[in-house]
Amino acid sequence: MTRPTLAHIAEMAGVSVSTVSKVLNGRDDVSRDTRAKVDSALRQHHYVRRGTAAPDATAVRTVDLVMSGLDGSWPASVASGLEAAAYEAGVHVAISVARSSASATNHRAQDWVDRVLERGSAGVVLGLIEPTPDQLGRLAQARVPCVVIDPLSDPPPDVMSVGTTNWAGAYEATQHLLQRGHQRIALVTGPPEHLYSRARIAGYRSAMAAAGLEVAPESVRHGTYDRASGAEQVRALLERRPRPTALFICSDHMAIGGYEAIAGAGLRVPEDISVVGFDDLPEARWVAPALTTVRQPLKEMGGSALRTLVRLMNGEELESPRVELATTLVVRDSVAPRG
């Protein structure tokens, strides 16, 4: 069982892979004969080609949602919002996980871009994936528009993104702790190279500065967004003297890990230490005490990304390459006032 990779087509037509790619991308530096051979091979393989730049309003259009993984609440919420918007827009949704070739257990290892192009996708939404300049270039060359949800780093100016107001969310969370009387507020956030980590640190710092408080460098720690790293970073923070009275932990999963570290140190949330999370995944409601957290509108972000993508597919001009949807602070039971 094989699929028509560009390599197959090239072999069949007796040309190089880059020649096939040129034909697919409508380049004109290919001889007429060569083009005919490639076209014939493509037809024989039922290769679904991208149309021209003008959108074909009548064809079945499928867009790709490519994410770093499908497990868990984050992808489920994004996919759910995106699928509902796609249904409204009359486009179909293909999903896949972005894998590195190295992780494949068979010989058919393919880049997600290969698969998107192979399928003749009308557009791509990326979730928690950092597209390389090469990948973006190949999409652009094939005229497949792309929208990035929650970009890990600043995308090029011509790549659209939908995110959330990370700075404002972090500012509001920190201010909530300040208003409850906390001053020794430490921060656990994600890897420093991530765009949204930087925005959240900045929001926290701004709120602290507005309250006239200094932030010691040791009060800011970086985890990797998972439960274990949350526990590890919080353990380190609990060893500081004087101990922080409140923690702003920039992911619900890390905050749940933080709960474990706090319990492990014989302390209680919120009596001994207050905690605010970030995301508002369903888990935030299940834990005890229920977690006060900054809600990211994940469904709405999925829906907004899809609608932006459809506008690009239709050749519309967009006002702004960046959309940030508002966060909201969800107050539950993990913050106590500090007298």
Add this chain to the structure above:
Amino acid sequence: MTRPTLAHIAEMAGVSVSTVSKVLNGRDDVSRDTRAKVDSALRQHHYVRRGTAAPDATAVRTVDLVMSGLDGSWPASVASGLEAAAYEAGVHVAISVARSSASATNHRAQDWVDRVLERGSAGVVLGLIEPTPDQLGRLAQARVPCVVIDPLSDPPPDVMSVGTTNWAGAYEATQHLLQRGHQRIALVTGPPEHLYSRARIAGYRSAMAAAGLEVAPESVRHGTYDRASGAEQVRALLERRPRPTALFICSDHMAIGGYEAIAGAGLRVPEDISVVGFDDLPEARWVAPALTTVRQPLKEMGGSALRTLVRLMNGEELESPRVELATTLVVRDSVAPRG
């Protein structure tokens, strides 16, 4: 913005919808001229056709995962397992939610079968959806094979299904409570018409009977798999005298609702009442006390459904129309011994 429904194609070719359908299905009671007109209209609309009965091993093949919803841990786990298996098998995955036409907010209301056929899907996996005989008939006519995950009712003998060992899982959960000394064990399960509810009730009854215990009719209650209904059914059970000492609640979400009802009655889990759930969603680990539950291998069910579907797409004979993957009891902190 419209899409090429069969009606569009029919109008363009000047024939009836059923004629288009005949051409698409390779029927030979269509004249050569009519066929040519339909073929031309299909080509102009870039209509992606199903191949012949013999699978076309070289084309890009997309399968559909259609579920009752995409939100939450159940769909995420199933989709994750299915997508990984699809990647290995070299097929693409389209996802959608099965909507009733009535729920659509625009005029493009479509049955999921319409969309599957429109896309030229090579096969369909259904999750928590009850296909109607009409829907199954249309898929069969278009030669689109179908696999049902966790069927709500007994599917027709020619429809493949992948489920879990509901009877054995319920038997094991009940036995676990019996071995810890419980005798007054009540059951909360799903709607009585669901196949897996019936299997779980039967497993519970068998374990009780094997221990020589009678089951009062009032000890078996039916919820709707959500948190609120779990709380409601447990409240009713807590009013019984003598009160049950243990509850087997056949969904983690209902069990979490049960926790709330138990706390609301001033009782503690597991000191006053023991609880066993069913599913092993991530939520079961977040709640306090962590929930002892019956694990459904959801990822494996997604993977198995995909592999079964690919075998059907390849025209292979299957040994059995039913596959049940084993459950496992995951012991955590919600069961206490009863002296």
